[in-house]
Amino acid sequence: MDLRQASYVVAVVDHGTFTAAAASIPVSQPALSQAVATLERELGAELFHRLGRQVRLSPAGEAFLEPARQMLRDAEVARAAVADVVGLTSGRLDVVALSTLVAEPLVGLVGRFRRMHPGVLVRITEPEDADAVVGDVRSGAAELGLGDVDEVPAGLALDPLGRQALFAVLPPGTGLADDRRLPVARLARFPLITTPRGTSSRRLLGQALRLADPDADPEIGVVTQHREAIVPLVMAGAGAAILPEPLARAAAALGAVIAPLSPRLERPVALVRRSGPLSPAAEAFRQLAVGNPF
Amino acid sequence: MDLRQASYVVAVVDHGTFTAAAASIPVSQPALSQAVATLERELGAELFHRLGRQVRLSPAGEAFLEPARQMLRDAEVARAAVADVVGLTSGRLDVVALSTLVAEPLVGLVGRFRRMHPGVLVRITEPEDADAVVGDVRSGAAELGLGDVDEVPAGLALDPLGRQALFAVLPPGTGLADDRRLPVARLARFPLITTPRGTSSRRLLGQALRLADPDADPEIGVVTQHREAIVPLVMAGAGAAILPEPLARAAAALGAVIAPLSPRLERPVALVRRSGPLSPAAEAFRQLAVGNPF
DNA sequence: TGCTCCGATAAGCTGTGCCGATGGATCTCC
DNA sequence: GGAGATCCATCGGCACAGCTTATCGGAGCA
Known part of the structure; x- marks a missing residue:
């Protein structure tokens, strides 16, 4: 089974004929016929009764239809959920920050970030000890770290924000x-x-x-x-x-x-991140931070 | 997007690593990596943070995960729903019958059929006129017809049940x-x-x-x-x-x-059906009918 | 009885998903 | 600290799956 096959079946139901459904997808009619036939073989049941010139949903097809629609809706939900995270209207940003850096500069940055992206939840954690800022970023416990480091091991990168x-x-x-x-x-x-x-x-x-x-x-x-x-x-x-x-x-x-x-x-104040692309929220936060040194 | 890709992502989440997930599917680890990478490219977001030796679900991945699981569940629901129809634990059978044939032999057959397959709903309809038994089967309005015909046009087939x-x-x-x-x-x-x-x-x-x-x-x-x-x-x-x-x-x-x-x-009494394979319920009913002439 | 519309089938091609092998990086254990 | 183990990414090659065009066969309609 396959989202493609499910969407084909739904299209046939919605358009009444294979030909019209194929035109709407768009895909050639034989491709659609074949895809439906393959699905029917896999499920072990005809989904449509072929009645000469018209087709009609079979009992098995009726049973299949609603879960199939749901499946396609879920796919859209998944796509939209990711898009929301990418578009910063949803999602979460984990920051680990030295507690002495929370008041300044973190709260100001988080405040501005939240005003710009109210849908993104920001989670601030405290490191176990001074080295844990780097460690938590490295381990993925947090995506960004705010610490007093001025160098980081390979695999991580650093944006200096100023000195305190x-x-x-x-x-x-x-x-x-x-x-x-x-x-x-x-x-x-x-x-x-x-x-x-x-x-x-x-x-x-x-x-x-x-x-x-x-x-x-x-x-x-x-x-x-x-x-x-x-x-x-x-x-x-x-x-x-x-x-x-x-x-x-x-x-x-x-x-x-x-x-x-x-x-x-x-002491230096710097944002620690892993090298390589960050999540959209983390990248936006980073831009905000480096654009507003203190 | 694709059920396969979604199941790969879910497997990675459930197993913690690409390698373990690949072994569980089973598929080779490169195939899994590639499939996830393709999906990430399509969605425009990393679903996992690659942290050297381990991977960790990203915010986008978290957003994706639940709809993806739902999608896979729906696929199973669809599959099971069809299987139920095939296995005659669910579904519907539409029979069009001359009203003078409902009392005998239809009610007896339906009674036995229902006792054998309690999950299958039987819907009995009346034809508009005598020719409509054949017409309804031909048009797909009903899958089986019970009438007093002794021949049917091409595309349909007939099982004589006896004479009344x-x-x-x-x-x-x-x-x-x-x-x-x-x-x-x-x-x-x-x-x-x-x-x-x-x-x-x-x-x-x-x-x-x-x-x-x-x-x-x-x-x-x-x-x-x-x-x-x-x-x-x-x-x-x-x-x-x-x-x-x-x-x-x-x-x-x-x-x-x-x-x-x-x-x-x-007059003859016969079951009218389309030639070609019937739905499982209709086929079971047909077997029952021809096996119990009156 | 043609004509038209629809679905199935055939043949050929392209893309892609898979595998095995390999590389690079990290973690672990001695 | 070095060797081995583990894990993910990349590469090359292969096979299959899905698509397209062309064609067939059947059914409805004038």
Whole structure:
């Protein structure tokens, strides 16, 4: 059985004769006759009674007709469903993003994307650890990744979106020098609040401290997986943290003292994708992202 | 698009890899890859993300999957529906029968047929006139015809089922000779009750009367299309009628006087069908009918 | 009794679906 | 880290399936 054969049968029913049906498809009349005959042989039953000059649907044909119509409708549904995904009126986009990149730049991009393509569901996931952004894209768990990488293994590709400055976030009332830049060495004298090893934030912190003084032994005051606890901890005087600028500014609005570091500390922000063609939604998102650097 | 391609996609989803899917179908892995690739080109979207060694359903593939499964289910439904008709667990059989043949032999045959094949709906229709039995079979309005013909035009075929005697049916109290056979000439002296011209009964009546005396001018007392009125009319003394033996005997049970005619009058009873293969239900009915002559 | 219309059949061709073999990439296991 | 295993894509070649044109046979119609 075959969609083609089914459509031929339906056409014969709808047009009353093989000849008219063949003309409407379009296909030659012998081709149609042969296709129907082949189907009848396969099913083991005549679908039409041949009555000299006219044909008439047989009982078997009547039984066949409705499922056949349904089959053809389903084919159209399948085609349309894919077209919707291609046309971005439907579908889903999976993005894995470092949690410190969700607020900025991800939410802005997703907002614009959703306004442009309201039918496409965007699913944002968090990576297990810093390397998982790349890993999830590689494994297909997500189609796009937003991370702080500046290179990716073979098979993946990368679109740099910009660089993000990291600020020190200090308890309210902390006095700072006039130029308002905080030497890393001074930061290291605060008890520090950070996330566990393996996270991107922790890696950046370690990198900054080593840069300032490879031999220093800074005090880690609090380690927590709960990123949303970091600012409150700082506010409560538990120690200092370093956070991406957007998060730091939000903390400043709550009363925290923030400052860019000296030397300047920043990290790349890039979109990770597999090389090769992306799904339409992912490609549209990528265009949006690279067209709107921050 | 194609049922084959759809089933390939479904197999890949269900088995996780192209290779496993190919083995399960069975088809070679390159054939499966190529078929999926062709479908993807036609739909204008990747259905699977190829991630090195593994594949993963893309958003377009997810959209495609359910309609595709439905399509395959419908194909099975269509196949099964036809198989049911072939296997006589479903379907319909259209029989056109002279009304005087419905009581005997049709109802007995249909009863047995229905007990053998309870799933098959039997539809009994009445012909417009005597010729319409053949005409309805020829036109396909019915697949089988039950009539009093003994030959059919080319394209049709005939199974003789037997011969049916015609009896005179006379009002209660009518005196008959000892041998209880009624000469047609005597019948002609009764006012006669019959159906309109063109019906089989009327034709038989005329034939009988002409046989007895070509010059006679018998009186037609009542002409009615309502066959069920004939026996009551006879009972009411409106005149005499000739009826097939089974109907006549039923009338006798009500008090009518019945008698075979002299010369003996009878008509053929035959099943009319188109030449060539019949639908399974019709063929089964035919076998039943010819195997049980009366 | 031709004439026309319709479906089946015949013959030939083209496209395509399949297979086996091979290549490239990735994952795994020692 | 290297060898093997696994998986998908590509290539070359073959066979079959479906299509087309041409023709036949039968049925309805004037």
